[in-house]
Amino acid sequence: MRISALAAEAGLPLATVKYYLREGLLHPGVASSATQATYDESHVRRLRLVRALTGAVGLSVQQTRAILALVDDPGDDLYTTLGRAVSALPPTVHEASGDDPYPRARAALEALGQVYDPQYAAVAQLEAALEATEAAGLPMSEDRLLEYGRHLRAIAAFDLERMPHEPHAAVEYTVLGTALHERVLLALRRLAHQDVAAGRIAGR
């Protein structure tokens, strides 16, 4: 298809598609003449990914480019690539240093019996989140940690079971699934609170 048809198919203004081409977020089409190129389903799919990353996920063009590089070249060590891709997603947290930079996160992960890689951004995120609950006078108790951890591990196992085997698709699934499903999870938790509370009032 021509670039105008591609833009229509992706639901984006033509100028935006051209901008993504210039910025290297979209791979070039196949030249069909000196001034025209042809695009296919791979371009539609890429535009959908770029739109999600720059729109709903809220990444900059530069951050999006970094994630696309991992999608395009997952390398041989998929585990490390997935970790890097997720670490490139918001929220951005301050990296600490020292002998034991994330003491609260370390203690929590030890209590949960989980692997602990301090290089992984989510460790610093957990540390900051636990610190904030403490400062607010509502620290995570051990029983709450174990209860949350148990259910989130079940959700994570479900997510991993459905991850595509093909490496490029696996990176794309992991990035989008992490960022976009997080918002679903938080809305569902608030709605579950309301439902449980309504049930108590009704004596259910």
Place this chain on the structure above:
Amino acid sequence: MRISALAAEAGLPLATVKYYLREGLLHPGVASSATQATYDESHVRRLRLVRALTGAVGLSVQQTRAILALVDDPGDDLYTTLGRAVSALPPTVHEASGDDPYPRARAALEALGQVYDPQYAAVAQLEAALEATEAAGLPMSEDRLLEYGRHLRAIAAFDLERMPHEPHAAVEYTVLGTALHERVLLALRRLAHQDVAAGRIAGR
């Protein structure tokens, strides 16, 4: 205690405490002379709440004031007050109108067998989150919805069981527990992904 001791106790600059007093986020102390007032534990507690709401939760002074008004006057209908307090937390979502403004959220909540109150902000949040997953080509399947929903409902039941009975404390617990524990939940999910993936590689 004097205002300087209060600021030290709360770990805040004196100017910030005075600012909160002027803005009405902190209740006045008891006048001990024409130019001095005495503060107590209730002021320390309030400062900790204000600091969490304006800091970690990221609310403006005006948004914080709205939540404090609900903490201070929960009224007779605690269920509605808690709903309003949580609806005042981020993310802010666009309110829709029409006969069926949130079709994806309604269908999801029907599948989960949960109450559906379109006035509640989390319904619009769920709609926006589901729309984003669809647009990205990764729509929530029914089995994923049911799996996420089941575990989040268990987490919500845990949260509600531990809610203080005293209404002022209940509003405070709900606001802080919703906003601050969300960040813990998301970090724990990302870390659970890593742990499950590491386990698969190791053949656990």
